[in-house]
Amino acid sequence: MNSFTYYAPTKVVFGLGAEAQAGQLCRDFGATKVLVHFGGQHAVRSGLIDRICASLDEAGLPHVELGGVVPNPRLSLVHKGLELAKAEGVDFILAVGGGSVIDSSKSIAYGLACGGDPWDFNIGIRKPTGCAPIGVVLTIAAAGSEMSNSCVITNDETGVKKGVNSDYSRAKFAIMNPELTVSLPWYQTASGCVDIMMHTMERYFTPKQTMQLTDELAEGLLRTVFDNAIILHEDPENIDARAEIMWASSLAHNGLTGCGNGGDDFASHALEHELSAAYDVTHGAGLAAIWPSWARYVMDGCLDRFVLFAMNVIGIDPDEYENLEEAAEAGIEAMEDFYHEIEMPINLHELGLELTDDDLAAMAHQCAALKGGKFGVAKVLTEQDALAIYRMANE
Amino acid sequence: MNSFTYYAPTKVVFGLGAEAQAGQLCRDFGATKVLVHFGGQHAVRSGLIDRICASLDEAGLPHVELGGVVPNPRLSLVHKGLELAKAEGVDFILAVGGGSVIDSSKSIAYGLACGGDPWDFNIGIRKPTGCAPIGVVLTIAAAGSEMSNSCVITNDETGVKKGVNSDYSRAKFAIMNPELTVSLPWYQTASGCVDIMMHTMERYFTPKQTMQLTDELAEGLLRTVFDNAIILHEDPENIDARAEIMWASSLAHNGLTGCGNGGDDFASHALEHELSAAYDVTHGAGLAAIWPSWARYVMDGCLDRFVLFAMNVIGIDPDEYENLEEAAEAGIEAMEDFYHEIEMPINLHELGLELTDDDLAAMAHQCAALKGGKFGVAKVLTEQDALAIYRMANE
Numbered sequence: 001m002n003s004f005t006y007y008a009p010t011k012v013v014f015g016l017g018a019e020a021q022a023g024q025l026c027r028d029f030g031a032t033k034v035l036v037h038f039g040g041q042h043a044v045r046s047g048l049i050d051r052i053c054a055s056l057d058e059a060g061l062p063h064v065e066l067g068g069v070v071p072n073p074r075l076s077l078v079h080k081g082l083e084l085a086k087a088e089g090v091d092f093i094l095a096v097g098g099g100s101v102i103d104s105s106k107s108i109a110y111g112l113a114c115g116g117d118p119w120d121f122n123i124g125i126r127k128p129t130g131c132a133p134i135g136v137v138l139t140i141a142a143a144g145s146e147m148s149n150s151c152v153i154t155n156d157e158t159g160v161k162k163g164v165n166s167d168y169s170r171a172k173f174a175i176m177n178p179e180l181t182v183s184l185p186w187y188q189t190a191s192g193c194v195d196i197m198m199h200t201m202e203r204y205f206t207p208k209q210t211m212q213l214t215d216e217l218a219e220g221l222l223r224t225v226f227d228n229a230i231i232l233h234e235d236p237e238n239i240d241a242r243a244e245i246m247w248a249s250s251l252a253h254n255g256l257t258g259c260g261n262g263g264d265d266f267a268s269h270a271l272e273h274e275l276s277a278a279y280d281v282t283h284g285a286g287l288a289a290i291w292p293s294w295a296r297y298v299m300d301g302c303l304d305r306f307v308l309f310a311m312n313v314i315g316i317d318p319d320e321y322e323n324l325e326e327a328a329e330a331g332i333e334a335m336e337d338f339y340h341e342i343e344m345p346i347n348l349h350e351l352g353l354e355l356t357d358d359d360l361a362a363m364a365h366q367c368a369a370l371k372g373g374k375f376g377v378a379k380v381l382t383e384q385d386a387l388a389i390y391r392m393a394n395e
Numbered sequence: 396m397n398s399f400t401y402y403a404p405t406k407v408v409f410g411l412g413a414e415a416q417a418g419q420l421c422r423d424f425g426a427t428k429v430l431v432h433f434g435g436q437h438a439v440r441s442g443l444i445d446r447i448c449a450s451l452d453e454a455g456l457p458h459v460e461l462g463g464v465v466p467n468p469r470l471s472l473v474h475k476g477l478e479l480a481k482a483e484g485v486d487f488i489l490a491v492g493g494g495s496v497i498d499s500s501k502s503i504a505y506g507l508a509c510g511g512d513p514w515d516f517n518i519g520i521r522k523p524t525g526c527a528p529i530g531v532v533l534t535i536a537a538a539g540s541e542m543s544n545s546c547v548i549t550n551d552e553t554g555v556k557k558g559v560n561s562d563y564s565r566a567k568f569a570i571m572n573p574e575l576t577v578s579l580p581w582y583q584t585a586s587g588c589v590d591i592m593m594h595t596m597e598r599y600f601t602p603k604q605t606m607q608l609t610d611e612l613a614e615g616l617l618r619t620v621f622d623n624a625i626i627l628h629e630d631p632e633n634i635d636a637r638a639e640i641m642w643a644s645s646l647a648h649n650g651l652t653g654c655g656n657g658g659d660d661f662a663s664h665a666l667e668h669e670l671s672a673a674y675d676v677t678h679g680a681g682l683a684a685i686w687p688s689w690a691r692y693v694m695d696g697c698l699d700r701f702v703l704f705a706m707n708v709i710g711i712d713p714d715e716y717e718n719l720e721e722a723a724e725a726g727i728e729a730m731e732d733f734y735h736e737i738e739m740p741i742n743l744h745e746l747g748l749e750l751t752d753d754d755l756a757a758m759a760h761q762c763a764a765l766k767g768g769k770f771g772v773a774k775v776l777t778e779q780d781a782l783a784i785y786r787m788a789n790e
Binding site: 001002003004005006007008009010011012013014015016018178209211212213216217219220221223224227228239240243244247248251256259260 | 607
């Protein structure tokens with residue numbers, strides 16, 4: 001039995017039209033002036049920002065808007081948002097979007113509460129001592145940032161992408177209306193499904209003792225995303241399937257599926273962050289391009305978990321294979337088939353990158369350096385290991 | 396797709412010796428003076444109360460102690476605790492025990508925050524407008540009150556047992572050390588396992604649309620408790636199995652396993668509360684004695700859910716049965732076998748009660764009256780239905 005802490009205080013309000021409750025929820029959690037932070041113009045053109053502002057008006061809450069967050073959200077916009085929030089006397093940030101908007105909001109909120117440059121927290125030269133309250137209206141099911149303690153920002157001056165985790169940044173509330181995700185391009189929907197599964201897979205593949213209950217929850221969540229991603233590929237407007245994916249996005253990364261696992265892996269995320277930082281690829285697609293290579297490279301470190309995954313998530317009967325290695329490999333191949341079925345890449349070429357060995361070496365160096373030399377638990381990885389995995393993914 | 400709200404803000408600190416963190420956690424959540432509230436003398440004799448008081452001392456927090464909470468916790472002790480808390484200037488209640496101690500603490504905390512008699516909230520003549528903060532050191536895995544919004548009290552003057560639900564009463568933190576449950580008599584451990592499963596079963600049996608993700612989580616939790624109750628029956632000191640049951644107790648009743656189910660049933664709980672109130676039986680054992688009769692009575696109202704339960708929780712293959720009714724019945728019989736295997740009753744006689752039809756009619760009348768005439772969703776029940784179920788359980 002491993003000790004653990006589980007803390008997921010975010011109030012989830014889930015359902016069609018739930019964004020109409022934004023104003024009241026901001027009030028309930030103490031807002032007096034709100035920064036409505038969002039990404040592209042779709043949120044404006046669709047009328048969503050207007051509906052949210054109307055809800056804030058109805059709750060008697062003054063507000064100011066700032067759009068323009070891009071995927072792999074940039075520190076420069078965080079600085080702009082922080083200046084605006086200070087100048088306007090904002091005390092609550094309402095993120096309307098997916099992981100990038102939420103993380104940009106968290107970074108602004110850190111800056112409001114702690115002063116100075118919030119990038120300090122991402123690079124670890126200061127620790128957060130607080131965070132202004134944030135709320136979320138979720139429009140992309142993927143990052144799980146709406147319930148997680150994570151905040152990943154890209155410094156657009158240095159090209160470094162790095163996260164900071166702290167419970168201070170847990171959202172006060174998250175409004176989830178699955179209908180808001182229907183207009184996403186398929187590539188974004190599919191990338192989200194990969195990211196969601198990966199947040200739980202990063203907790204699942206471990207050589208340490210786990211809990212039956214956590215394994216059951218993790219496997220059930222993975223089966224749900226697997227099944228509903230395939231449903232959505234056929235029928236992207238299926239609201240029930242959108243609802244399954246959206247709720248899974250939060251539970252996959254709020255800590256629930258790792259309780260008692262002795263520590264998360266998150267090596268695939270570390271390897272992918274270099275891809276996103278250097279080549280601005282979509283995070284989930286980048287994860288799909290990396291994971292099969294990572295899996296084959298680390299498999300011997302926790303073979304029984306790969307077999308369990310093949311059995312309980314994919315539905316493979318190990319008795320039908322020569323040995324456990326082959327059963328585990330069949331599970332990895334089934335994931336590759338799944339990625340292809342939902343039009344996701346399984347290597348760097350399919351991701352659209354043509355990289356030299358020097359490119360790979362630069363990413364491996366940066367990846368290991370940002371992690372202090374070693375990372376991962378399924379197998380502890382070094383710069384050399386990272387390079388070997390990048391090379392496998394580039395074959 | 397059904398709308399839902401999910402709000403489980405309790406910080407869980409899980410592990411051996413975790414009670415040493417009680418003082419720091421009380422401080423983190425703003426305590427300046429703590430009422431340590433507990434049940435019998437075992438908590439004192441085992442040294443647990445001393446360890447907790449030492450932790451409070453270390454955190455510089457003055458404290459006052461009040462023991463004496465009994466199962467089916469009594470309003471008279473709530474009143475005594477409320478007087479003590481007011482007289483001593485307490486602003487935080489630390490519940491050291493199981494559901495009875497936690498609910499007694501919640502009731503005192505309602506009284507501190509709202510003034511007047513907290514029983515008003517249980518009988519619905521006032522609504523809570525707040526609740527003083529409470530923390531929990533859990534010593535019995537059963538009620539799930541450590542993460543739930545529920546507070547069930549028995550008025551020892553009138554014999555009425557009734558609950559009030561409000562998010563104000565969600566615990567700030569819950570310390571869970573599975574080792575603290577090892578000394579429980581088997582009957583308490585087994586009753587706890589029944590209660591835990593029932594909190595999720597009360598959410599599972601519904602004729603409404605459900606979510607695959609919620610069903611997966613519910614079924615995984617039920618399998619976990621089923622398996623580990625049997626392990627503990629053979630080996631009550633198995634800490635890993637104690638850990639599974641303890642964590643399941645919280646997740647079974649914090650709302651997670653009912654998200655999107657369109658409304659919980661809780662008819663078995665309503666029927667059992669009358670048994671507890673009138674005959675002071677152990678709540679979980681009372682649920683085991685009621686559930687098979689309830690299940691057979693309501694089965695036709697949501698047959699597909701009973702078949703799913705038989706398949707996914709018990710492991711029955713419906714194709715091996717003549718029809719769906721027989722497969723569903725096989726699932727109920729398997730639960731009866733499970734109750735017997737862990738020495739739980741499956742009817743009122745085995746519970747140790749010899750009741751007349753007048754006794755049953757009095758309970759049915761009170762049960763329906765407290766629920767405003769109708770209750771349950773698997774099948775909407777009236778006083779007549781309640782009597783019919785009590786009679787089945789009394790055959």
